[in-house]
Amino acid sequence: MAVAKRKSGSITAEKPQKKVKAAKESKAxxxxxxxxxxxxxxxxxGEEDDDEDEGELEAEPIRDDDExxxxxxxxxxxxxxxxxxxxxxxxxxxxxxxxxxxxRRSHKPNSELIVPAKKLWEKLRLKExxxxxxxxxxxxxxxxxxxxxxxxxxKHDMSRIIQSCLKHGNEVQRNVIAGExxxxxxxxxxxxxxxxxxxxxxxxxxxxxxxxxxxxxGKVRQLIKHKEASAIIEDAYSTYASSAQRAALIxxxxxxxxxxxxxxxxxxxxxxxxxxPIKKDNIMKHLMETLKGCMEKGTVAxxxxxxxLLEYFEHxxxxxxxxxxxxxxxxxxxxxxxxxxxxxxxxxxxxxSPKDRKAMLKTMKPxxxxxxxxxxxxxxxxxxxxxxxxxxxxSKAILSEIIKEMEDIAKDKFGRRVILYLLAGRSPKxxxxxxxxxxxxGDLVRANTSKKDAAIRSAELLGYISPALISLIATKPRSxxxxxxxxxxxxxxxxxxxxDKSPAVHALLDLAAADPAQSTSDAPHVLLSMPxxxxxxxxxxxxxxxxxxxxxxxxxxxxxxxMSPYIGFYVQKNHSAFIILALLENPxxxxxTRELLSxxxxxxxxxxxxxEMEKMIKAKPEKEVMAVxxxxxxxxx
DNA sequence: ACCGCCTTAAGTAC
DNA sequence: GTACTTAAGGCGGTGC
Numbered sequence: 001m002a003v004a005k006r007k008s009g010s011i012t013a014e015k016p017q018k019k020v021k022a023a024k025e026s027k028a029x030x031x032x033x034x035x036x037x038x039x040x041x042x043x044x045x046g047e048e049d050d051d052e053d054e055g056e057l058e059a060e061p062i063r064d065d066d067e068x069x070x071x072x073x074x075x076x077x078x079x080x081x082x083x084x085x086x087x088x089x090x091x092x093x094x095x096x097x098x099x100x101x102x103x104r105r106s107h108k109p110n111s112e113l114i115v116p117a118k119k120l121w122e123k124l125r126l127k128e129x130x131x132x133x134x135x136x137x138x139x140x141x142x143x144x145x146x147x148x149x150x151x152x153x154x155k156h157d158m159s160r161i162i163q164s165c166l167k168h169g170n171e172v173q174r175n176v177i178a179g180e181x182x183x184x185x186x187x188x189x190x191x192x193x194x195x196x197x198x199x200x201x202x203x204x205x206x207x208x209x210x211x212x213x214x215x216x217x218g219k220v221r222q223l224i225k226h227k228e229a230s231a232i233i234e235d236a237y238s239t240y241a242s243s244a245q246r247a248a249l250i251x252x253x254x255x256x257x258x259x260x261x262x263x264x265x266x267x268x269x270x271x272x273x274x275x276x277p278i279k280k281d282n283i284m285k286h287l288m289e290t291l292k293g294c295m296e297k298g299t300v301a302x303x304x305x306x307x308x309l310l311e312y313f314e315h316x317x318x319x320x321x322x323x324x325x326x327x328x329x330x331x332x333x334x335x336x337x338x339x340x341x342x343x344x345x346x347x348x349x350x351x352x353s354p355k356d357r358k359a360m361l362k363t364m365k366p367x368x369x370x371x372x373x374x375x376x377x378x379x380x381x382x383x384x385x386x387x388x389x390x391x392x393x394x395s396k397a398i399l400s401e402i403i404k405e406m407e408d409i410a411k412d413k414f415g416r417r418v419i420l421y422l423l424a425g426r427s428p429k430x431x432x433x434x435x436x437x438x439x440x441x442g443d444l445v446r447a448n449t450s451k452k453d454a455a456i457r458s459a460e461l462l463g464y465i466s467p468a469l470i471s472l473i474a475t476k477p478r479s480x481x482x483x484x485x486x487x488x489x490x491x492x493x494x495x496x497x498x499x500d501k502s503p504a505v506h507a508l509l510d511l512a513a514a515d516p517a518q519s520t521s522d523a524p525h526v527l528l529s530m531p532x533x534x535x536x537x538x539x540x541x542x543x544x545x546x547x548x549x550x551x552x553x554x555x556x557x558x559x560x561x562x563m564s565p566y567i568g569f570y571v572q573k574n575h576s577a578f579i580i581l582a583l584l585e586n587p588x589x590x591x592x593t594r595e596l597l598s599x600x601x602x603x604x605x606x607x608x609x610x611x612e613m614e615k616m617i618k619a620k621p622e623k624e625v626m627a628v629x630x631x632x633x634x635x636x637x
Numbered sequence: 638a639c640c641g642c643c644t645t646a647a648g649t650a651c
Numbered sequence: 652g653t654a655c656t657t658a659a660g661g662c663g664g665t666g667c
Contacts, residue, residue: 171652204652242647413662432661484663534666578666627666 110152117144121161124168138169142176149180159193166200177201178208185215189229198232202240212236213245218259220252221290224304225297234302243267246307253308255279255286269311284320287312292327300331306341313347321351329356332380333363333371342376343438346383350442351449357388361397368401369408372415379435381418386439389452391460399461403468407476410489422465423492425458430488459498466497474503477511478523484531491535495542495549505553512536513562516569527563527576540582540589556582556589560596568601571609574616577627584634594635610635 120141123129129137145152145165152158166174178201181188185201188194202209213236216223223229237249247267251258254269269287273280291312294305312324325348332348335341349357361384364371371377381398388394402409402418409415420430426439450457473480473490480486494501494508511526519525526532540556542549549555560583563570570576583593601609613632617625 174652206652434661531664537666581666630667 110148113144113148113152114155114158117141117161118157120144121164124161124164134168135170138165138173141165142169142173146176147180149177150184153181153184153188153194153197154191156193159191159197162197163200166197166204174201174205175207178205178212182208182211183215185212186219186223189216189223189232190226192228195228195232199235202232202236209240210245213241213249217248218252220249220259221293224290224299224302225293230297230299230302234299234304237304238302246304250304250307250311253287253290254283269315273315280315284312284316288316288320288324291324295328295331300328300334301337303338303340306335306338306344309335309344310340310347313344313351321347325351325356329360330363332360333367336371336377336380337374339376342374342379345380346438346442349380349383349387350445353449354389358390358393361388361393365397365401368398369405369415372402372409372418373412375414378414378418379438382421382431382435382439383442385421385458385461386442386454387446387450389450389457391452391457391464394461395464399464403465406468406472407479410472410480411483411486413485416485416489419465419469419489420492422458422461423469423489423496462496463498466493466499469493469497470499470501470504474507477504477507481511481526481532481535482523487531487535491538494539494553495547501553505555505558508536508539509558509562512559516566516573516575527570527579528573533576533579536576537579537582540579540586543588544586554588556586557592559583560589560592564596567596567609568612571601571612571616571628574620574624574628577625577631581627581631581634584631597631597635 120137123137124134124141141161142165145162149162153162162177166177169177181197181201185198189198198212202212216233216236220233223233233249237246241249244267250269251272254272269283273283276283287308291305291308294300294302294308299305309324309328313321316324329348329352332345336345349360352360364380368381372381384394384398406419410419417430420427424430426436428436431439446454469489470493473493477490480490494504508526514525516525516528519528524532527536536559538547539549539553540559543552543554543556559579563576563579567580570580580593580597583589586593597609597613599608600606601612610632613628617629617632622629
């Protein structure tokens with residue numbers, strides 16, 4: 001499992017950004033799977049699960065050719081996992097083999113340590129071991145291994161014993177082990193079995209974290225390309241390093257002179273370049289080479305590489321950017337799971353030629369829906385909408401995918417922003433100021449790399465997506481109105497979508513026409529529940545004031561007709577008063593609304609709706625009847 | 638433009 | 652390490 005998690009070449013690979021500390025959530029969770037944060041429904045955390053010794057076992061490739069690793073005391077697990085050799089096992093052969101094994105073992109150094117340690121380990125790794133007993137086992141184990149830790153860690157079986165000690169030992173015992181390994185962390189990280197120990201020490205021994213990371217200094221470029229060690233560098237960088245340590249690690253991408261002499265207070269490449277403008281060419285060259293190596297070694301999914309890439313793009317000249325672009329355009333889809341990676345992908349789209357953009361779109365097509373729903377990935381979609389001139393291509397490659405899952409995306413925290421962007425552009429209502437700025441920064445470059453007028457481009461995209469949005473509202477209005485977030489998409493569609501919106505209007509009016517007395521908490525009436533009555537009010541207002549719907553929906557008059565049978569109910573319950581107010585202000589419905597309010601409020605009583613309101617305004621606290629007061633003031637005019 | 642809630646990061650105590 | 656506290660930032664809600 002752990003080995004598989006690093007598979008590259010797929011967007012579904014786990015996101016390498018700072019690991020979410022999800023441990024707390026997991027504790028009480030009933031479902032055993034739930035202790036791993038997932039994205040796209042896939043496990044993100046991989047081997048971080050400390051509760052599973054088995055995870056470690058499977059994490060390591062089983063070597064069936066090495067007798068040292070014969071799991072003879074490992075019981076069933078080992079026997080199952082080690083494929084039998086082709087030889088037909090006979091009693092004699094087995095006995096012979098066993099003797100040979102014992103013979104060899106007794107010649108090994110530390111054999112007198114290994115055998116009892118394995119016995120103890122059998123106990124230690126049990127999940128349910130009484131606390132006192134576990135402490136006792138640890139004590140005996142520590143007596144065995146203290147002073148010898150660095151001699152035995154490179155052995156497959158012993159490394160697992162040490163891992164267990166780190167997991168089950170107390171703070172002092174853990175630090176003893178970590179302390180003995182000081183000076184060996186570099187070699188350990190490159191070792192097939194030792195690297196798991198480094199991960200455990202980073203995790204459990206906060207006192208030694210700095211020491212471990214410092215041993216990587218000077219070797220980052222080498223380690224990031226190493227089959228075993230790259231994952232550790234990434235883990236150290238993204239999960240355990242402080243921001244200063246992260247800067248120190250990334251500085252090694254800049255060139256040899258930064259390997260040992262860290263720039264302490266200058267943290268970003270920008271600051272370093274400002275200090276040493278002369279070195280820029282050299283630094284950029286080294287950065288480029290390092291990144292190139294990472295890409296060739298398939299470590300693009302690592303967040304440390306994303307930062308390097310972003311810094312490169314931010315400071316490279318046009319030629320340098322092109323060079324990088326050629327190298328990674330098809331891998332952009334791999335990196336957009338992290339904040340920095342998404343920014344890199346955005347920059348790639350921005351600087352790419354139409355042909356390159358087409359290639360990038362093609363790689364992203366299978367993952368469009370997933371990308372839309374990602375915290376950072378969705379911004380890449382927005383950038384794509386900004387810069388790709390060929391809107392027919394966009395429709396075929398991207399929008400068609402969105403349309404297929406429109407409902408799902410419209411309800412999604414991040415996905416809805418993608419749709420809202422097509423409808424409402426860079427509205428600060430839906431996009432944070434920071435992200436608006438990020439997009440705006442690229443517009444200067446876009447002037448050179450994109451030909452089409454921005455307004456025309458967005459109109460074309462909107463034209464393509466509008467029918468699907470309208471039909472979604474027409475066919476599933478309930479599904480959207482029950483989700484507050486989806487209401488935003490609903491509103492912006494009604495305001496900005498192009499084409500015939502009447503099917504959607506009718507669907508919304510039908511919902512409003514229901515008897516409000518039948519409203520239940522399960523299926524609340526649209527005019528009685530919070531986000532939706534606001535939506536209807538805004539739609540009534542869209543007939544006569546900003547934000548205007550174009551062309552007009554003539555919503556007010558139609559809504560009034562649906563509401564009028566229940567007007568007494570709405571007023572008595574002090575509901576939907578703001579809608580009534582809007583109807584009264586709306587020139588298309590003002591007259592009819594006035595008439596309605598002067599009629600009797602219910603079949604039995606002779607009192608008019610207006611009188612009812614006057615009574616209410618005296619009886620209730622001012623805050624609750626603000627809208628009613630405004631209605632009365634408007635009527636008095 | 639403002640406010641309150643929530644999540645996350647960082648720091649501290651046990 | 653876990654639990655707890657605090658600080659900061661983002662985001663949704665806010666109906667004259």
